[in-house]
Amino acid sequence: MVQDSEKTALLRNKQDGVYWQPYTANRLLRANMEPRTMVSAKGAYYTNSEGTKLFDTLSGLWCTPLGHAHPRIVEAVRKQAETLDFAPSFQLTHPGAISLAERIADLAPDNLNHVFFANSGSEAADTAIKVALGYHRLKGEASRFRMIGRERGYHGVGLGGMSVGGIVPNRKMFAPIMMNGVDHLRHTYEPSHMAFTRGQPTWGTHRAEDLVRLVTLHDASTIAAVIVEPVQGSTGVVVPPVGYLQRLREICTANGILLIFDEVITGFGRMGENFGAQRFGVTPDIITFAKAVTNGIVPMGGVIVTDEIYNTFMTGPESAIEFCHGYTYSGHPMAAAVGHVVLDVMREEGLVERVRVLEPVLEEAMHGLKDLDVIADIRNIGLTAAFDMKPAEGKPGARGLALFEAGLRNGLLLRCTGDTVSFGPPFISTEQELRDMAATLRRLITEVC
Numbered sequence: 452m453v454q455d456s457e458k459t460a461l462l463r464n465k466q467d468g469v470y471w472q473p474y475t476a477n478r479l480l481r482a483n484m485e486p487r488t489m490v491s492a493k494g495a496y497y498t499n500s501e502g503t504k505l506f507d508t509l510s511g512l513w514c515t516p517l518g519h520a521h522p523r524i525v526e527a528v529r530k531q532a533e534t535l536d537f538a539p540s541f542q543l544t545h546p547g548a549i550s551l552a553e554r555i556a557d558l559a560p561d562n563l564n565h566v567f568f569a570n571s572g573s574e575a576a577d578t579a580i581k582v583a584l585g586y587h588r589l590k591g592e593a594s595r596f597r598m599i600g601r602e603r604g605y606h607g608v609g610l611g612g613m614s615v616g617g618i619v620p621n622r623k624m625f626a627p628i629m630m631n632g633v634d635h636l637r638h639t640y641e642p643s644h645m646a647f648t649r650g651q652p653t654w655g656t657h658r659a660e661d662l663v664r665l666v667t668l669h670d671a672s673t674i675a676a677v678i679v680e681p682v683q684g685s686t687g688v689v690v691p692p693v694g695y696l697q698r699l700r701e702i703c704t705a706n707g708i709l710l711i712f713d714e715v716i717t718g719f720g721r722m723g724e725n726f727g728a729q730r731f732g733v734t735p736d737i738i739t740f741a742k743a744v745t746n747g748i749v750p751m752g753g754v755i756v757t758d759e760i761y762n763t764f765m766t767g768p769e770s771a772i773e774f775c776h777g778y779t780y781s782g783h784p785m786a787a788a789v790g791h792v793v794l795d796v797m798r799e800e801g802l803v804e805r806v807r808v809l810e811p812v813l814e815e816a817m818h819g820l821k822d823l824d825v826i827a828d829i830r831n832i833g834l835t836a837a838f839d840m841k842p843a844e845g846k847p848g849a850r851g852l853a854l855f856e857a858g859l860r861n862g863l864l865l866r867c868t869g870d871t872v873s874f875g876p877p878f879i880s881t882e883q884e885l886r887d888m889a890a891t892l893r894r895l896i897t898e899v900c
């Protein structure tokens with residue numbers, strides 16, 4: 452329910468947009484606010500201000516795999532607020548952050564044993580870029596300043612993440628402030644070679660050789676790091692071709708280039724393993740994380756780095772700050788407390804294993820839509836999936852918008868970007884909920900297209 456005290460603000464917002472929203476068609480939202488106004492959430496469902504219960508098909512924004520209002524998280528927030536609600540992490544510390552760092556490092560592969568906390572995926576990406584630059588400089592290789600991103604990549608909206616990102620609308624307005632010396636690999640998504648692939652496509656491995664070309668063009672001695680999402684999430688679930696990430700690893704290792712996996716979406720179970728690194732059997736030098744680490748309840752992000760990187764920073768005078776970087780809220784006690792509960796619940800309820808059980812169910816449900824004429828592609832991996840609809844004549848994005856709005860009236864909260872619809876349901880979803888979601892989608896697609 453919208454409270455009486457909030458109604459005036461909502462009305463005012465409709466007229467003058469006092470709340471300028473991120474990544475939103477603000478005027479469209481204000482013209483049709485009621486179904487898009489979320490007022491409560493429980494388990495795998497939101498309720499909007501019209502009282503419609505909506506299945507949360509993207510776990511918020513890929514961030515709430517345990518569902519909403521989990522009683523143990525609610526309790527942890529209350530308890531932590533009473534005990535230690537804030538503690539500076541500059542020159543001071545607290546046990547919650549230390550022990551959470553230890554647990555996260557234990558989940559990460561091999562020798563990624565050191566965690567630096569931030570508050571979002573964007574901050575995590577920018578932190579990773581700074582770590583890579585600092586590392587090479589401390590090793591006496593300051594000439595390594597270039598960053599290699601990938602077309603269609605999303606690494607948030609900080610200056611670093613935006614520069615290595617590869618989604619055009621996120622870049623063009625800000626061209627004058629792009630980081631120096633960034634280049635991009637081509638993406639690996641070519642529907643003519645891989646449409647309707649279940650899991651990893653076999654086509655596209657050769658696109659990793661783009662990195663060899665960039666090394667040849669720029670010389671390895673100028674390249675600091677390559678940053679990729681193991682699965683490109685924001686651009687609509689682009690799954691890595693078989694062997695592609697392995698080949699990137701080989702080329703990076705051969706040329707002294709750091710490999711950064713942006714695991715803001717793939718981290719903490721969504722791939723059916725702790726991290727995408729383990730799912731794909733490739734160990735990067737740096738992993739970025741955010742979102743699911745706190746089930747989206749309190750913002751948190753961070754990077755996990757190898758012993759080699761950490762130890763390289765831990766040099767110079769002992770009283771000197773080794774890495775002049777960090778955030779007021781790095782390792783925030785509230786986030787750390789929630790992070791602990793999230794990891795407890797994931798372990799006790801076997802949720803990472805559950806993703807492996809749900810993966811074929813989601814795959815079957817989504818690929819069952821293949822016969823609809825309007826569907827151009829369907830793809831999936833872990834507990835993620837996406838489909839593309841053929842654009843309506845002269846109106847790209849119109850079908851996505853119509854489907855999104857139909858979802859709001861029919862019990863599905865959908866994530867539509869243009870005519871692409873992405874899915875990352877909560878790990879607590881039942882098999883039946885996933886099948887029902889697909890059945891509702893079939894009905895709505897048929898209605899609106």
Ligand SMILES: Cc1ncc(COP(=O)(O)O)c(C=O)c1O
Pocket residue numbers: 570571572573574576605606607608680684685713714715716741742
């Ligand atoms: C891979 C990846 N990196 C970074 C980000 C940015 O995260 P945030 O919105 O928390 O800054 C996102 C957000 O979706 C993401 O998917």
